[in-house]
Amino acid sequence: MKRTAWNLAGRALAAVVLALVALAPVAAQAFPRKPVTVICPWAPGGGTDTILRALCKEAEKTLKQTINVTNNTGGGGAVGHSAIMQAPADGYTVGMITFELNSLPPQGLIPFDYKAYDPLMRINADAAALTVHKDAPWNTLKEFIDFAKANPGRVTVGNSGPGSVWHIAAGLMAQKTGTNLVYVPFDGAAPAVTALVGNHIRAVSVSVAEVRGQVQAGQLKILGVMDTQRNALFPEVPTFREQGVDVVFHTWRGLALPKGVPPAVKKTLSEAFKAAFDSPDFKAFAEKASLALAYQDADEFGKFLAQNAADVAAVMKSLGLAK
Amino acid sequence: MDFGLFLTSLGNVVLHPSVLLMVFIGVAGGITIGALPGLTATMGVALLVPFTFGRPPTESLAMLLGIYCGAMYGGSISAILIRTPGTPAAAATVLEGYPMGQKGQAGRALSMALFASFCGGTIGALIMTFLSPVVSRFALEFGPVEYFALALFGLSVIISISGDSVVKGVMSGMFGLLLATIGFDPISGFPRYTFGRVELLEGPAFIPTLIGLFAVSEILNSIEKMGVLKEIKASIDRYIPSWQDIKVSLKNIVKSSLIGTAIGSIPGAGGDIAAFVSYGEAKRSSKHPHLYGTGVIEGVAATEAANNACSGGAMIPLLSLGVPGDAVTAVLLGAFVIQGLQPGPLLYREHLDVVYNVFASMLVANVAMLLVGMAGIRFFARIILVKREILNPVIFVLSLVGSFAMRQNIFDVGLTLAFGVLGWIMMRAKFPLSPILLALILGPMTEANLRRALTISQGDYSILVSRPIAIALFVLAALSLVVGILNQRKIRKLLAESVEKGQEPG
Amino acid sequence: MRIHDIAGGAVGAGIGLYALIQGAKMPPDHIMKIGPSFFPSLVAAVLIGFSALLALQGALSRKPGGFERVDFRSFGIWRALLSLGAAAAYTALLRPVGFLPMTVLFILALMLLLGARGPLGLVLVPLAATAGVWLVFEQVLLITLPVGLLGLLGF
Numbered sequence: 001m002k003r004t005a006w007n008l009a010g011r012a013l014a015a016v017v018l019a020l021v022a023l024a025p026v027a028a029q030a031f032p033r034k035p036v037t038v039i040c041p042w043a044p045g046g047g048t049d050t051i052l053r054a055l056c057k058e059a060e061k062t063l064k065q066t067i068n069v070t071n072n073t074g075g076g077g078a079v080g081h082s083a084i085m086q087a088p089a090d091g092y093t094v095g096m097i098t099f100e101l102n103s104l105p106p107q108g109l110i111p112f113d114y115k116a117y118d119p120l121m122r123i124n125a126d127a128a129a130l131t132v133h134k135d136a137p138w139n140t141l142k143e144f145i146d147f148a149k150a151n152p153g154r155v156t157v158g159n160s161g162p163g164s165v166w167h168i169a170a171g172l173m174a175q176k177t178g179t180n181l182v183y184v185p186f187d188g189a190a191p192a193v194t195a196l197v198g199n200h201i202r203a204v205s206v207s208v209a210e211v212r213g214q215v216q217a218g219q220l221k222i223l224g225v226m227d228t229q230r231n232a233l234f235p236e237v238p239t240f241r242e243q244g245v246d247v248v249f250h251t252w253r254g255l256a257l258p259k260g261v262p263p264a265v266k267k268t269l270s271e272a273f274k275a276a277f278d279s280p281d282f283k284a285f286a287e288k289a290s291l292a293l294a295y296q297d298a299d300e301f302g303k304f305l306a307q308n309a310a311d312v313a314a315v316m317k318s319l320g321l322a323k
Numbered sequence: 324m325d326f327g328l329f330l331t332s333l334g335n336v337v338l339h340p341s342v343l344l345m346v347f348i349g350v351a352g353g354i355t356i357g358a359l360p361g362l363t364a365t366m367g368v369a370l371l372v373p374f375t376f377g378r379p380p381t382e383s384l385a386m387l388l389g390i391y392c393g394a395m396y397g398g399s400i401s402a403i404l405i406r407t408p409g410t411p412a413a414a415a416t417v418l419e420g421y422p423m424g425q426k427g428q429a430g431r432a433l434s435m436a437l438f439a440s441f442c443g444g445t446i447g448a449l450i451m452t453f454l455s456p457v458v459s460r461f462a463l464e465f466g467p468v469e470y471f472a473l474a475l476f477g478l479s480v481i482i483s484i485s486g487d488s489v490v491k492g493v494m495s496g497m498f499g500l501l502l503a504t505i506g507f508d509p510i511s512g513f514p515r516y517t518f519g520r521v522e523l524l525e526g527p528a529f530i531p532t533l534i535g536l537f538a539v540s541e542i543l544n545s546i547e548k549m550g551v552l553k554e555i556k557a558s559i560d561r562y563i564p565s566w567q568d569i570k571v572s573l574k575n576i577v578k579s580s581l582i583g584t585a586i587g588s589i590p591g592a593g594g595d596i597a598a599f600v601s602y603g604e605a606k607r608s609s610k611h612p613h614l615y616g617t618g619v620i621e622g623v624a625a626t627e628a629a630n631n632a633c634s635g636g637a638m639i640p641l642l643s644l645g646v647p648g649d650a651v652t653a654v655l656l657g658a659f660v661i662q663g664l665q666p667g668p669l670l671y672r673e674h675l676d677v678v679y680n681v682f683a684s685m686l687v688a689n690v691a692m693l694l695v696g697m698a699g700i701r702f703f704a705r706i707i708l709v710k711r712e713i714l715n716p717v718i719f720v721l722s723l724v725g726s727f728a729m730r731q732n733i734f735d736v737g738l739t740l741a742f743g744v745l746g747w748i749m750m751r752a753k754f755p756l757s758p759i760l761l762a763l764i765l766g767p768m769t770e771a772n773l774r775r776a777l778t779i780s781q782g783d784y785s786i787l788v789s790r791p792i793a794i795a796l797f798v799l800a801a802l803s804l805v806v807g808i809l810n811q812r813k814i815r816k817l818l819a820e821s822v823e824k825g826q827e828p829g
Numbered sequence: 830m831r832i833h834d835i836a837g838g839a840v841g842a843g844i845g846l847y848a849l850i851q852g853a854k855m856p857p858d859h860i861m862k863i864g865p866s867f868f869p870s871l872v873a874a875v876l877i878g879f880s881a882l883l884a885l886q887g888a889l890s891r892k893p894g895g896f897e898r899v900d901f902r903s904f905g906i907w908r909a910l911l912s913l914g915a916a917a918a919y920t921a922l923l924r925p926v927g928f929l930p931m932t933v934l935f936i937l938a939l940m941l942l943l944g945a946r947g948p949l950g951l952v953l954v955p956l957a958a959t960a961g962v963w964l965v966f967e968q969v970l971l972i973t974l975p976v977g978l979l980g981l982l983g984f
Contacts, residue, residue: 037973043369050372050657070973073730075524076507082521107512109524156779162512184778185510187591187771190653194590194646200466201779213645213660217667288661321512355965362970370970490883494841497876501848501869508865515865516851539916547909549943713950716939717958719916720932724962727923728972736920744913751897752837770868777863 031091031265035066038255039087039095041080043073047289048253051123052096054285058276063268076100076161078110085116089258091265094120094273099165099251102309106316107163108323114305117256120270122301123277124286125250125294126207127227128169129237131220133199141224141243144203145177152180156201158192161185163321165251166192168312169226170205171319173240176247196220207251208233209290226250233290252294252308254301270298332679335381336687345382346684349389350691354699356390357397360407360534361725364394365650372658380662385684387658391651392688395594395631396440396696403432403623404707405718407538411529412594412630414760415602417537418484419615419622426618430704434564435620436627437696439576441689443628446580447587447635448685451642452678456671458588458636459643464792465589467775471787472796473589474769477596478762479800480603482807486616486755489811495749499759502527503766510774522734529763531726531735532742536756538722539743542715544750549711562700572624575605583629587636593649594630595764599757601629603803612810613817635685642666642678834887841880848873911942927977932959 038056042048049071056067072080077100084095097117105113130141138144148155159166162185174181186192189206196204197219204211208231214220215234222237226249230239240247255273257266276282277295286293296304316322336342349371356367367390378386398413403420416436423432450458465473478496485492505516506526517523579601586597605625606615615622637648645667647653659666664677671678706714726739746756773787780786788794852866852873899906919935936955945951966972 046369047657049369068973070731072732074528074732075521078521078524079730079732109514110521153781162507162510182778182781184775185512186775187509187767190647191591194463194640194644195466197644197646198463198466213665213667216665217645217669219644219668285661288663289657290660356970359965366970488883490879490886491837493879494837494876494883497872497879498841498844500872501844501876504848504869504872511856511865513855513865515855515869516848543909543913546912546943547905549905549908551905710945712940712943712945713954715912715943716936717954719912719939720936720958720962723916723919724928724932724966724974727974728966728970731973733920733924736923737917740913740916740920747909751899752833753897754837773868774863782863 031268032063032065034092035068036063036091036269037068037070037087037093039080039084039093040069040071041073041077041084041096041098041100043071048096048098050289051253051286051291054282055123055273055276058279058282059272061279062272062275076104076109076163078104082110082112084256085112085258087258089260091257091261091269093258094269095256095258096253097256098253099308102305102312103163103165103168103316105309106313106322114309116259118259118261118266119298119301119305120255120257120266121273121277121298122252122254122294122296122304124291125252126209126292127225127231128166128205128249128251129208129211129225129231130173130203130205130223130240131193131196131211131215132203132223133196134219134221135199136202136221138223139221141238141240141245144223145179145245148174148177148179148181153182155179155203156182156184158184158186158195158201158204158206160189160192160206161187163316166204166206167321168315168319169247169249171321172249172315173205173226173245173247175315175318177245193220209292212290231292250294252304254296266298328676329679329683332676332683333686335680336385336683339381342382342385343687345378345386346389346687346691347695349386350393350688350695353390353393353395354397354400354692354695357394357413358400358409358703359725360401360409360538360722361530361728363410363530363650364391364412365654366729367394368651368658369654372654372661380664381680381684383658383662384681385688387655388681388684389688389691391634391655392444392631392685392692393695395444395634396437396627396692398630399436399440399623399627400433400703403429403436404703405538405714406541407534407718407722410594411533411764412598412633413626414533414537414595414757414764415484415598415626416623416630418602418626418757419619420626422616422618423620423623424707428618429707430562430700431564431568431620432618432623433700433704434562434697435568435572435623437693437700438564438569439572439579439624439628440631440696441693442576443580443583443631444634444689444692445686446577446628447584447632448638448682448689449635450584451635451638451685452682455639455643455678458585458639462588462590462640462646462648463644466790467772467779468787468790468793469796470589470591470768470772471776472793472800473586473592473596474765474772476796476800476803477600477765478769479803479807480599481758481761482804482811483603483606483615484599484755484757484761485811487753489808491754492758495754495756496758496762499762500766500769502532502759503763504770509767509771510778520734522732522738526767527738527742528726528730528732528735530729531739532763533760534722534726535739535742536746536759538718539739540746540750540756542719542722543743543747545711546715549715562704563697568620572621575601575608575621575625576628578604578608579625579629580632583632584636584639586629587633587648588639590640590646590648591768593637594633597629597633597636598626599761599764601625603807607803607806607810611817613814613821638681638685642670642681643668645670831887831890831892834890835884838880838882838884838887841883842877845873845877845880848876908942912939915939915942923977924975925977927979928974929959929963929979930977932962 072083087093104110157170189210192204224240226240226247356362398410399416401407401409402413402416403424406421408414420432481496582601583597586592637652640646640648641652647656852870855866857864933955
């Protein structure tokens with residue numbers, strides 16, 4: 001009696017082991033077998049979150065699995081970025097990385113940098129622009145710079161927060177033109193734009209998308225964009241380079257994995273997200289949100305990250321923002 | 324007003340079952356989200372925006388506005404029943420609403436909150452539609468100096484919500500202001516008082532702090548006193564406000580709606596501030612200020628009218644300037660743009676139909692809120708009668724999960740517990756908790772704008788007295804402080820009299 | 830004399846002092862005259878002032894009261910402290926064990942502690958409440974709650 005029970009148990013065990021061995025390769029091929037989580041370091045409903053959710057909705061179709069977006073916010077992006085880095089490297093956790101990954105390390109706020117990730121793809125890159133009130137006496141970048149040079153420490157330029165991407169953009173412009181500007185940090189880009197409309201500051205250095213509504217309504221005017229080419233929405237606005245100031249500056253967003261994800265899994269993911277990126281629905285969404293899509297594959301994105309990190313660190317150091 | 328156009332817009336909402344259905348779904352969802360601690364209107368709207376991408380503008384706007392209006396009222400439900408403001412805007416409703424619930428008048432408080440919310444919401448929507456261009460010009464006048472003055476004015480309300488001891492109230496308020504300085508310095512970006520924790524870089528998250536101070540402390544208190552305190556009996560409760568209650572509260576409802584719309588129209592100042600300011604004003608003008616804090620129906624009416632009027636107010640800068648008035652309207656702005664509508668000055672000139680559509684949706688959303696709310700009150704009011712040994716564990720879980728949900732961070736849950744213990748101790752030592760909350764809301768606004776103003780003036784303090792609106796607000800703040808302190812004396816005298824007459828206060 | 834008011838004043842002053850000392854270590858602002866420590870130091874000074882006032886009031890007052898005594902012999906206070914401990918354990922184990930099992934256990938434990946005895950309620954309430962919260966947060970609002978051990982089973 002006893003022996004039969006043991007025998008049965010042994011056989012059952014053997015069967016389970018066999019089944020597992022047989023299933024193992026199938027399981028590896030069948031990534032993803034369960035829902036994939038994407039970590040967003042910014043709050044639900046914000047720009048980054050909206051783009052990510054729109055992209056994931058499309059990627060689900062190719063991946064044939066649910067994609068859950070988790071918002072791990074806090075610490076100016078530090079919390080979410082470290083959550084991505086520490087996630088298990090099985091491909092079931094993907095992360096959205098943003099510009100702040102390159103501006104937090106120089107400030108000594110996070111003990112890691114872009115090298116702690118395995119980049120997947122860049123999604124968009126939005127250029128900074130210099131925008132002033134419609135009644136401002138300047139119509140070109142040169143007039144603005146001349147005025148700033150004649151009145152050092154009197155021209156106030158609003159940005160979206162201390163050490164934020166647009167603060168650095170204004171700093172870079174001042175550095176390249178030899179002007180002395182007053183940087184006024186606000187709690188995000190929208191309040192800075194509002195303050196400009198109300199004539200409480202003289203200019204803002206945020207992206208075109210963030211001033212678009214007010215410019216179209218005739219409240220504000222853009223003096224130049226810090227891009228290599230003109231903005232599709234406002235083709236009449238010249239770039240900084242065209243006006244003799246060699247400044248190109250973008251914020252960017254992309255996808256990355258924690259280090260150590262198997263190459264096959266990485267390939268599946270990058271194909272799925274590329275397909276989502278190319279889908280007409282996502283393209284239509286990006287256009288409505290006036291988002292400058294700028295795809296780069298994993299290799300290019302990696303090189304871009306290194307270059308951008310070096311640039312940002314240098315500017316922050318000269319602005320006194322770095323530790 | 325183009326009456327024909329308005330009727331068409333109203334028809335666009337009321338005559339289309341699919342739009343009407345979206346309003347009701349939005350309102351019901353909004354009330355639920357608002358009532359659950361930790362879930363705010365911003366989150367509700369933000370999470371539902373993606374679902375509206377493929378729908379026609381009238382439907383999706385109707386639904387989003389329904390959520391917005393519903394969530395504003397929903398916050399009062401948990402404030403009244405379990406002392407947890409479901410949304411920050413309902414924080415002031417706790418002051419009078421919770422004592423009413425404890426007296427067995429939850430239904431009376433809930434129905435008044437609903438009625439006042441409806442009135443406030445409607446008045447706000449009316450002002451939004453017809454006075455926007457005027458009000459928005461006023462809103463644009465608000466620069467750093469004006470915000471600083473407004474924040475000081477708001478902080479002066481601390482005196483009114485201090486309870487027995489102004490000294491303890493001010494101490495709570497200063498403690499709250501210190502808490503508000505934890506994290507990145509708003510101007511230089513230097514991290515302050517973070518104890519080396521990344522989670523504190525943006526300060527103690529507001530919602531977990533709120534839930535800890537109010538809900539968890541009360542759960543611990545209630546668990547301790549189970550069996551000692553008698554169970555609540557709703558013997559003389561009602562589910563529709565009585566004529567008497569409406570008559571008593573009407574003046575406050577109208578006044579608070581105007582305050583709410585005005586504060587709501589200023590970008591960055593929202594329902595939480597408006598509700599506290601209205602509460603201070605209601606107490607100041609009351610004939611029986613000594614009863615405030617023991618469950619006064621006008622107090623509930625004032626705070627709820629104010630925060631719902633704010634939603635109309637916050638739409639003003641959004642529609643007429645393209646500038647969001649608060650966090651919810653910031654998300655709505657995104658939704659508008661996705662729908663191909665660009666809010667801004669042109670909207671009132673060229674697309675009045677869109678404005679009227681928003682107005683019609685808000686009106687209908689408010690009516691829907693009234694209907695859904697009335698149907699729900701009977702059910703909600705009974706929650707408070709559930710046996711403590713069931714109610715307390717469930718609220719405890721809701722509080723902890725609610726504080727997790729905001730940032731999906733276990734640290735925040737621990738923070739909630741820590742603030743729960745702090746609140747419990749402070750309650751025993753008779754330190755008022757609401758000043759902490761008010762200071763947390765206004766602290767960043769006070770500091771950032773003072774420093775921003777000084778950045779613009781390059782350190783010259785005279786900028787603070789260079790602008791008329793700011794000076795007016797400084798005067799108001801000073802008056803409110805003086806009157807508040809004088810009022811405190813009157814309250815003490817009235818209390819002494821009522822004790823002499825042998826009456827229980829409240 | 831009211832000892833607790835003096836104690837309250839001492840705690841307030843202590844917090845204020847801590848803020849002042851930490852503030853002194855913050856860097857000055859290059860551009861403006863006031864830096865990161867300006868505002869917290871101002872608030873801390875006011876806090877210390879009012880703390881002193883409270884302590885003075887406490888020292889001069891002849892009326893007792895104003896503090897609810899903690900009676901460690903009553904069961905109530907232990908019940909509250911045990912609930913707090915349970916909540917702390919819940920918080921610590923939420924991530925590793927997972928939302929679903931921990932929540933059922935937590936509600937069940939609290940109900941038992943608070944004196945719920947009906948077997949039907951003890952089974953139904955934890956399950957129903959957990960399912961309700963999970964449905965609203967995870968399914969309707971798409972907020973990911975910790976999966977924990979259930980994740981090992983491939984959920």
